[in-house]
Amino acid sequence: MRESNGAVRVGVYVCHCGSNIGAIVDCKAVAEYAAGLLHVAVARDYKYMCSDPGQELIQKDIEEHKLNRIVVASCSPHLHENTFRVATAKAGLNPYYLTMVNIREHDSWVHTDRAAATEKAKDLVRGAVRRVVLQRPLEKGRVPIDPKVLVVGGGIAGIHAALTLANAGKKVYLVEREPTIGGHMAMFDKTFPTLDCAACILTPKMSTVKNHPNITLWTYSEVESVSGYVGNYDVKVRRRTRYINEDLCSGCQECIAACVFKEPKFPDEFNQRLGKRKPIYLPFPQAVPQTPVIDPETCIEFKTGKCKKTCLEACADRHAIDFKLTDTVEEIRVGTIIVCTGFQAYDARRSPQFGYGIYPNVYTSLEIERLVNAAGPTAGEVVLRDGKTVPRSIGIIHCVGSRDENANRWCSRVCCMYSLKLAHLLKEHTDAEIFNFYIDMRTPGKSFEEFYQRLLNEGVHFIRGKVAEVTDWAADPSEEGKLVLRVEDTLLGVVRRIPVDMVVLSVGLEPHADAQDVRRMFNMTCSNEGFFLERHPKLAPVNTFTDGVFLAGCCQGPKDIPDTVAQAGAAAAEAMALIDAGYVEQEPNVAYVIEEDCSGCKTCIPMCPYSAITFREQDKKAEVNAVLCKGCGTCVAACPSGSIQQRLFEDDELFEELEGVLIHA
Amino acid sequence: MPENRGYLYFPGCSLRATGAAYDESLTETFRLLGIPIEELEDWNCCGATSYMAVDENSAFLLSARNLSIAAQQGGRDLMAACSACYLGLRKAQDYVEHYPEVRAKVEAGLKAAELKPFTGVKVRHTLEILYNDVGVAQIKSKAVRKWQGGKLACYYGCQAVRPYDEVDNPHNPMRMDELMRAVGAQTVDYPLKTKCCGGTLTGTIHDVGVRLNYILLKEAVRKGAEAIVTICPLCQFNLDAYQCEITGDQGEKFDVPILYFTQVLGWALGGDPGKLGLKRCIAGQSKIKNWFSAKQEVASHA
Numbered sequence: 016m017r018e019s020n021g022a023v024r025v026g027v028y029v030c031h032c033g034s035n036i037g038a039i040v041d042c043k044a045v046a047e048y049a050a051g052l053l054h055v056a057v058a059r060d061y062k063y064m065c066s067d068p069g070q071e072l073i074q075k076d077i078e079e080h081k082l083n084r085i086v087v088a089s090c091s092p093h094l095h096e097n098t099f100r101v102a103t104a105k106a107g108l109n110p111y112y113l114t115m116v117n118i119r120e121h122d123s124w125v126h127t128d129r130a131a132a133t134e135k136a137k138d139l140v141r142g143a144v145r146r147v148v149l150q151r152p153l154e155k156g157r158v159p160i161d162p163k164v165l166v167v168g169g170g171i172a173g174i175h176a177a178l179t180l181a182n183a184g185k186k187v188y189l190v191e192r193e194p195t196i197g198g199h200m201a202m203f204d205k206t207f208p209t210l211d212c213a214a215c216i217l218t219p220k221m222s223t224v225k226n227h228p229n230i231t232l233w234t235y236s237e238v239e240s241v242s243g244y245v246g247n248y249d250v251k252v253r254r255r256t257r258y259i260n261e262d263l264c265s266g267c268q269e270c271i272a273a274c275v276f277k278e279p280k281f282p283d284e285f286n287q288r289l290g291k292r293k294p295i296y297l298p299f300p301q302a303v304p305q306t307p308v309i310d311p312e313t314c315i316e317f318k319t320g321k322c323k324k325t326c327l328e329a330c331a332d333r334h335a336i337d338f339k340l341t342d343t344v345e346e347i348r349v350g351t352i353i354v355c356t357g358f359q360a361y362d363a364r365r366s367p368q369f370g371y372g373i374y375p376n377v378y379t380s381l382e383i384e385r386l387v388n389a390a391g392p393t394a395g396e397v398v399l400r401d402g403k404t405v406p407r408s409i410g411i412i413h414c415v416g417s418r419d420e421n422a423n424r425w426c427s428r429v430c431c432m433y434s435l436k437l438a439h440l441l442k443e444h445t446d447a448e449i450f451n452f453y454i455d456m457r458t459p460g461k462s463f464e465e466f467y468q469r470l471l472n473e474g475v476h477f478i479r480g481k482v483a484e485v486t487d488w489a490a491d492p493s494e495e496g497k498l499v500l501r502v503e504d505t506l507l508g509v510v511r512r513i514p515v516d517m518v519v520l521s522v523g524l525e526p527h528a529d530a531q532d533v534r535r536m537f538n539m540t541c542s543n544e545g546f547f548l549e550r551h552p553k554l555a556p557v558n559t560f561t562d563g564v565f566l567a568g569c570c571q572g573p574k575d576i577p578d579t580v581a582q583a584g585a586a587a588a589e590a591m592a593l594i595d596a597g598y599v600e601q602e603p604n605v606a607y608v609i610e611e612d613c614s615g616c617k618t619c620i621p622m623c624p625y626s627a628i629t630f631r632e633q634d635k636k637a638e639v640n641a642v643l644c645k646g647c648g649t650c651v652a653a654c655p656s657g658s659i660q661q662r663l664f665e666d667d668e669l670f671e672e673l674e675g676v677l678i679h680a
Numbered sequence: 681m682p683e684n685r686g687y688l689y690f691p692g693c694s695l696r697a698t699g700a701a702y703d704e705s706l707t708e709t710f711r712l713l714g715i716p717i718e719e720l721e722d723w724n725c726c727g728a729t730s731y732m733a734v735d736e737n738s739a740f741l742l743s744a745r746n747l748s749i750a751a752q753q754g755g756r757d758l759m760a761a762c763s764a765c766y767l768g769l770r771k772a773q774d775y776v777e778h779y780p781e782v783r784a785k786v787e788a789g790l791k792a793a794e795l796k797p798f799t800g801v802k803v804r805h806t807l808e809i810l811y812n813d814v815g816v817a818q819i820k821s822k823a824v825r826k827w828q829g830g831k832l833a834c835y836y837g838c839q840a841v842r843p844y845d846e847v848d849n850p851h852n853p854m855r856m857d858e859l860m861r862a863v864g865a866q867t868v869d870y871p872l873k874t875k876c877c878g879g880t881l882t883g884t885i886h887d888v889g890v891r892l893n894y895i896l897l898k899e900a901v902r903k904g905a906e907a908i909v910t911i912c913p914l915c916q917f918n919l920d921a922y923q924c925e926i927t928g929d930q931g932e933k934f935d936v937p938i939l940y941f942t943q944v945l946g947w948a949l950g951g952d953p954g955k956l957g958l959k960r961c962i963a964g965q966s967k968i969k970n971w972f973s974a975k976q977e978v979a980s981h982a
Binding site for chain 2: 366367368373484486487488490
């Protein structure tokens with residue numbers, strides 16, 4: 016051990032944690048032992064060190080005994096390190112002159128032998144005392160927060176987050192990939208369980224977004240790159256051209272009427288390809304912004320260059336249409352980012368046993384949303400794909416692509432309820448006989464179970480069983496011309512064949528196909544299913560592992576509209592908390608490079624999970640960005656020349672602690 | 681594409697008896713494609729369904745002996761054409777790999793027979809080999825005749841696609857359909873393509889077995905098919921051999937050719953109709969004669 020200059024005076028505090036520690040570790044004996052260690056000026060045991068009297072004990076001793084190093088042997092530093100650092104600082108000592116010894120999780124909770132556990136506590140305390148002697152005073156850094164926010168995705172989550180922030184006076188950029196905001200919610204007819212008209216409650220919010228002075232709305236746009244760190248993100252956004260200048264367009268839609276295609280001819284994506292659109296189109300009547308878009312894949316001018324361009328004539332003096340427009344890239348600086356990129360519906364073709372894409376009258380739930388919608392391709396008339404037959408019987412299959420080992424294993428959470436809603440709407444529209452095929456009914460939301468009861472009372476049939484197949488094979492004449500659902504009715508204990516005119520597949524929710532690209536761009540992590548991972552499933556549900564990047568909506572996992580809106584509000588509040596604080600404090604326990612020893616081998620760079628290390632070309636040295644560094648220590652361990660060190664975990668501190676633990680006195 | 685080194689071929693009992701037409705047409709098809717197949721030396725029963733039901737361990741051992749010989753004979757995948765053989769061998773391989781208690785018994789049995797444990801032998805079905813290793817594009821380019829016979833219902837049966845999904849999608853297999861279309865045939869949507877052919881029920885509870893065949897035939901005809909194409913000798917035999925016994929609910933009689941997919945492929949690749957076992961088919965002989973006649977020959981689809 017190094018010779019002390021006599022100035023180091025350590026205080027050791029051994030906590031009983033009620034009986035959590037005290038029952039197994041003889042705390043008094045540990046304190047008495049510690050009192051005899053080199054540099055220790057005072058050592059005490061106490062019932063609850065984290066209590067106010069416990070903290071005051073430390074503060075009093077610092078003054079009275081002129082202590083300048085503190086060791087607290089108690090629980091995990093995860094719980095109370097901050098408590099004791101604050102107590103230490105209040106007494107005028109640098110808070111990084113504190114070290115904690117975990118004699119609860121690492122000792123009393125995992126041992127039963129009192130004598131051995133007490134010896135272990137002594138060993139750990141001895142190590143900590145030797146370590147704390149070498150610890151250096153450290154200062155927290157401060158990073159200013161740019162008050163502007165980027166919201167990625169313009170579904171109900173992004174809309175709500177953007178409006179919440181904008182109403183609080185924050186400047187927001189809202190970026191949406193599609194030509195309009197609104198997301199999936201805009202496609203829905205009604206919402207469960209209240210049967211509110213989705214458009215009636217959503218479209219006012221959409222226009223508020225468009226007109227809000229604090230929101231810059233970029234639709235038909237995608238984030239191309241993100242760099243920087245919390246408070247200071249530099250973002251590039253590619254704004255795809257619509258070939259119509261948004262600033263010049265008045266939204267009169269004369270161009271659409273004037274298109275050389277007199278009738279809509281191409282599959283309409285917004286209507287799930289059930290309807291048709293022109294090459295120049297607005298996705299739906301209340302789209303925001305009200306600027307049409309030209310699809311170069313179907314527009315004759317783009318395909319042949321020989322169109323009469325009647326749309327240009329219609330636009331006349333406004334000159335909003337310009338076939339030569341190109342994509343533009345906007346570069347912005349924001350302090351925080353909220354990712355609300357939503358979900359994609361499970362592709363029912365992946366479960367061919369349900370016949371989607373094989374039998375025309377098998378539909379997905381999203382198709383039915385459009386079919387029952389007054390603004391949909393049939394103006395709300397529910398007819399089969401022949402365009403005229405009203406179905407007399409309908410089977411709704413739950414859990415398509417969900418809770419299925421061969422597809423996605425998770426429950427998509429919303430399908431039971433939207434299946435009930437669709438059953439109600441289809442019955443209302445057609446008076447057909449309706450069968451729901453479910454594995455389990457999951458209706459755990461507010462007023463959800465009551466809605467289920469209502470459907471039972473409305474005479475909708477519920478058959479408990481997973482449908483084995485949908486077939487057009489008729490076993491007897493009564494099945495001719497029908498789709499037959501073959502299912503084991505697990506309540507009756509028999510295999511049934513139920514012939515219907517129409518089959519609805521309640522498809523599940525899954526991450527977007529490009530979720531991994533988005534994850535990488537925003538430096539997030541994904542759960543096994545591919546949904547973006549929150550920092551803590553219970554206590555940090557809208558945070559990610561990257562500071563300043565938050566999550567809301569179905570990109571984090573399947574959820575319904577109320578949950579999505581609640582989460583979007585929470586994400587906005589988290590962003591605001593950073594903005595209003597003005598800065599974030601950075602823990603000083605970051606890695607740093609000893610430049611004269613660095614050989615420039617770049618081993619450390621790919622090891623860093625936070626992309627905090629860069630290579631300085633001019634002198635061929637690695638450099639750690641202290642703002643991005645989270646102090647994980649991976650690079651320190653990886654560096655072959657030992658030229659990366661980490662503050663608070665310096666080699667000499669760690670070796671001294673190890674030695675202290677291992678020389679069993 | 682690297683040179684195809686060919687396959688070890690496990691004919692199994694069917695292809696040397698009731699399913700001889702499958703053996704002949706398969707051999708001709710591979711000869712025309714220029715892919716060598718070598719018969720597994722001293723092969724024995726695959727231990728298929730009936731054995732498996734009575735004594736699982738013996739069934740595994742029977743398959744294991746074949747697999748052990750295949751490992752010794754070396755270096756090539758083991759091809760089974762019969763779906764029951766494929767499943768028996770594949771299941772034995774799977775269980776030995778994943779269940780230590782099965783492996784212990786099997787290895788003890790092999791040791792008693794002075795055989796080595798097998799590793800790395802891959803069991804594959806003819807359909808999957810022709811689809812994946814040869815491919816639709818190559819079949820198309822090598823075909824010298826275009827199918828101008830009747831519409832086909834591709835019938836996969838149960839064992840090739842379940843429980844293993846390596847041969848094709850268990851719910852909606854389409855690979856045989858794609859191969860048939862590659863040589864110019866039209867195939868119909870056939871919702872019963874993986875339903876039961878009756879298996880050995882035609883021998884044990886005859887009425888039930890024949891009834892199942894009636895359902896298959898009736899639906900194929902309803903969908904507009906003039907022939908059914910199979911990949912399994914038991915499916916082919918059941919549908920073909922008992923067809924004359926069937927009188928439908930509406931008094932209907934059937935005369936539907938039941939073909940092996942290798943008969944259609946072998947013919948399209950320019951094979952001698954005399955070498956495709958066509959005369960062994962029972963039902964629909966007049967159609968078969970007409971469809972496979974040399975007059976149908978069309979120069980390469982150029």
